[in-house]
Amino acid sequence: MADQYLKIVNTPAGKSVAQSLGLPTPVNLKRWERSDQPFIEGQVLVGAAANPRAIETVTNILRTSPANVFHAAGPDTLADSAKVGAKSRGLDLSSDIEHTFSALVFDASGIRDTAELRALYDFFHPVIRKLGPNSRVLIIGQDPKTCRKAANAASQQALEGFTRSIGKEVGKKGATANLIWIAPNAEERIESSVRFFLSPRSAYVSGQVVRIGKSDADADKTNPATPLAGKTALVTGASRGIGAAIAETFARDGATVIVLDIPPAMTDLETVAKRIGGKPLACDITEENAPKLIAEYIEDLGNGLDFIVHNAGVTRDKTLGNMPEHFWDMAIAVNLTAEERIDEELLERKLIKDNGRIVCVSSIAGIAGNFGQTNYAASKSGVIGYVEHMSRSLKNGITINAVAPGFIETQMTAAMPLTIREAGRRMNSLSQGGLPVDVAETIAWYCNPQSSGVTGNVVRVCGQSLIGK
Numbered sequence: 001m002a003d004q005y006l007k008i009v010n011t012p013a014g015k016s017v018a019q020s021l022g023l024p025t026p027v028n029l030k031r032w033e034r035s036d037q038p039f040i041e042g043q044v045l046v047g048a049a050a051n052p053r054a055i056e057t058v059t060n061i062l063r064t065s066p067a068n069v070f071h072a073a074g075p076d077t078l079a080d081s082a083k084v085g086a087k088s089r090g091l092d093l094s095s096d097i098e099h100t101f102s103a104l105v106f107d108a109s110g111i112r113d114t115a116e117l118r119a120l121y122d123f124f125h126p127v128i129r130k131l132g133p134n135s136r137v138l139i140i141g142q143d144p145k146t147c148r149k150a151a152n153a154a155s156q157q158a159l160e161g162f163t164r165s166i167g168k169e170v171g172k173k174g175a176t177a178n179l180i181w182i183a184p185n186a187e188e189r190i191e192s193s194v195r196f197f198l199s200p201r202s203a204y205v206s207g208q209v210v211r212i213g214k215s216d217a218d219a220d221k222t223n224p225a226t227p228l229a230g231k232t233a234l235v236t237g238a239s240r241g242i243g244a245a246i247a248e249t250f251a252r253d254g255a256t257v258i259v260l261d262i263p264p265a266m267t268d269l270e271t272v273a274k275r276i277g278g279k280p281l282a283c284d285i286t287e288e289n290a291p292k293l294i295a296e297y298i299e300d301l302g303n304g305l306d307f308i309v310h311n312a313g314v315t316r317d318k319t320l321g322n323m324p325e326h327f328w329d330m331a332i333a334v335n336l337t338a339e340e341r342i343d344e345e346l347l348e349r350k351l352i353k354d355n356g357r358i359v360c361v362s363s364i365a366g367i368a369g370n371f372g373q374t375n376y377a378a379s380k381s382g383v384i385g386y387v388e389h390m391s392r393s394l395k396n397g398i399t400i401n402a403v404a405p406g407f408i409e410t411q412m413t414a415a416m417p418l419t420i421r422e423a424g425r426r427m428n429s430l431s432q433g434g435l436p437v438d439v440a441e442t443i444a445w446y447c448n449p450q451s452s453g454v455t456g457n458v459v460r461v462c463g464q465s466l467i468g469k
Contacts, residue, residue, distance in 0.1 A: 002409075006432050029200075029430065031200050031201075035252070039199035042100075043100065043102060045099075045127060046062070049106075049107070049119035050119070054140045061194050070089050074095075077119040093127065101135060102134075106138070112152050113154075128169070138179075138194065143181040144156040163209070171429030176202060176206035178202070183211070185214055186213055212454055215452040227254065228448070231306035232256045233308070235311055238257075238261055248275070262282070265282075279301075285334065286334055290342070295349050304353045306352075311361045312335075332378070357399055359400070359447065361402065364406045392456070401455060405434065405461045406461065410436060428462055
């Protein structure tokens with residue numbers, strides 16, 4: 001169901017009425033539109049605290065875009081911003097600033113103690129109101145878990161609260177703010193993440209923290225237009241909604257996609273497969289022999305899998321006291337147990353290739369809980385625990401991550417009562433629901449060959465929902 005309120009408040013009359021009544025006026029989000037679209041355009045300001053570790057890499061990434069890059073100048077705390085290089089222009093933050101920025105990028109990875117956090121204020125205070133619509137804030141720090149001293153860990157952990165707060169301040173412009181934490185010597189693994197968080201692909205991802213570690217996987221350059229070319233993906237629950245959007249996005253990025261869903265959904269599944277040039281597979285993943293059936297299908301194709309996306313899911317809502325046992329059993333079986341069993345079979349048969357990707361779909365219900373969804377929330381929280389544990393045990397460069405969608409405009413949310421649906425849409429920093437493609441774009445980023453350092457993460461695709469963390 002279309003968000004009529006969003007349409008109305010983006011008309012001159014509607015915006016005027018909403019502002020006079022103190023109602024939210026969400027911005028139409030700019031999403032990815034074409035394969036040759038630059039990941040960032042306009043004016044980009046880069047800054048750094050002392051001893052930045054990632055600024056050279058960030059600069060090299062930005063040079064592949066048509067953006068006009070400036071580096072911060074003025075305060076002594078930002079002196080190392082000049083390491084951006086001679087091809088950028090210095091911008092004195094102590095003078096009047098006339099530019100409107102499409103992105104603010106800050107390297108805080110060298111901050112060693114809490115006194116050095118002043119550099120955040122010195123960089124962002126003069127320019128935060130200069131962000132344009134659909135702009136981006138990206139901060140890069142060091143993973144606090146890798147810091148040796150308490151003051152270092154405290155200052156790096158401070159970046160999380162800072163980033164989440166910025167996201168809530170700039171969301172009214174359709175802008176987002178995210179944080180990348182890098183492990184020591186992982187600077188060269190940030191390219192796909194920088195591109196994602198600065199691009200329209202991350203339109204509905206804000207207030208998130210991503211950890212990037214070292215990786216021995218090959219980091220060869222990919223074609224940004226078709227980064228998944230030559231790869232094979234399996235997407236479960238792919239006959240409609242988010243699953244279909246994932247399949248379409250993977251195909252757009254060059255992958256061959258096996259789309260899987262239950263036999264009663266075969267007609268819709270075949271429609272999706274035909275549209276993207278994929279291969280349909282009818283299978284009930286809760287059946288005892290489902291993992292074997294899937295594995296044999298992949299073996300018959302003869303090429304193994306590069307990606308598997310566990311998107312299939314169900315809701316069976318009732319308060320716990322009124323919940324029949326088959327509601328509980330179904331939610332756990334589809335949303336959690338089937339993923340474990342399928343992965344176990346594929347990994348045992350070595351059908352997930354080296355440097356492959358496993359992506360699971362959780363939910364903000366698994367983080368914050370939800371009334372009448374004890375079964376669903378338990379299963380989706382279990383997905384998070386599964387991902388975190390598996391990330392420590394997978395070998396051969398295989399990564400595993402999860403997305404946790406918030407309110408996404410699907411057939412399921414369209415069936416909600418009006419008041420609940422409107423609350424779900426507005427209770428986030430962007431004051432609107434997301435689209436299935438927002439989840440798909442995040443999963444495609446996880447699966448980018450250059451995302452080999454990204455594993456064990458749970459990224460919420462929720463417009464920075466006011467519930468959860």
